[in-house]
Amino acid sequence: MHTKESLLNDLKKLKINPEGTLLVHSSYKSIGEVTGGPETVLDSLSAFMKEGLLVLPTHTWEYVDKDNPVFDVKNSPSNVGILTEKFRQRENVYRSEHPTHSVAALGMDAQKFTEGEYKYATSCDRESVWGKFLDRKADILLVGVDLTKNTFIHGIEEWVGIQGRMTDTHEDLYSILNSGEKVHVPSRRHQGLSWSDHFWKVEEILLEEGAMKKGTFGDATVRVVDAEKTAELLTELLQENPDLFSDNEPLSDKWRYYFQNQK
Template structure:
């Protein structure tokens, strides 16, 4: 059974920067048996990052849409796991106001980090929390999940304006603030195909080029990603082939040759 102290020692071994910014995507079940359950996991992360910033996604994209357009910052549950739902309700945690792709944070600059997402009409705008992860050279920890759950990669595609990723039209969505005010947040959506299901294709290069490494947290296999290096690699890859993630096939030999030639320049 894992204790808070054991989990924190694993965070140390993983090379998580205590004074940095850490975003965690997670599968609680993958961690194994924890003394105290989800709250112990959150305690271990929050205390380890007490001099930095801890961020978890609190997405609601699975059910906030044109037919159900009201997102409540205080009351709308997350659709991305038990740890995220428990985290958003914790004392001192601040949640952003984006109706479908909110995040919650605690620690250094949490209010500034989560502010302003409702001003953008896309899920992962460069000026939103997702872009701030890059500005802060954040680490992303994928606990028991793989690159297919790495929302940051959607952000890179969005910043590069990759065709076909977002709807041209807006849905009329609304955010209800803790004080009861209701904001109109017209929003474009991720379009059609679930592009993220194909993000696995670049894992080998992420590992080879040290944008990611693999370790453990509890029983879970963990991928620790560097936002700066990921962005650099994905920018080069998507310059070569904007349709890189349009299918579920491995990278072609032609693509590998072009990419490796680009790296050698």
């Protein structure tokens, strides 16, 4: 049975910067049995990051669409797991106001970090929180999930300008803000293939190049992704091969040789 103390010890072993910014994607079930359940997991993450900024996605892309176009920052549930849903409702947690790709944040400048997200027409605009993870050299903790759940990679694709990822037209969505005001948010949505299903292809090279490391949190296998190093590597890969994530073919060995020769 895992406890807050044992989970804190696991986090310390991962050598995450407790005074930095940490984004957590998660599968609660993967952690195993925890005394106190999900709240204890959130307590451990919050305690570890008490001097920094803790962020969890609270996405609503699964059900906020043209047929159900209104996102309510205070009431719309997260569709990405029990930890994210419980976290957004915690005291002193601020949730961003993007209609499909909101996040919730606790700690250092959480309110400033999350404000103004309704202004962006795409899910991962470079000026949005997803770009701020890069600017802040954040760590991304994947608890019991792999790279296919790493929204940050969608951001890298968007910033590189990979064609076919976003719709050309805008969907009429709306956000009800923390102030209660309802605002129109014309939104370009992800389209086409399930590109993220193929993000696993870069796992080996991220590990080899020191952009990612593995560990454990409770029973879960975790990946700790360095946002800055990952953006640098994947930007180069995508510029050379925009179709990198279009299929399930393993990453060619030529890329390992390429990066080794750059050192």
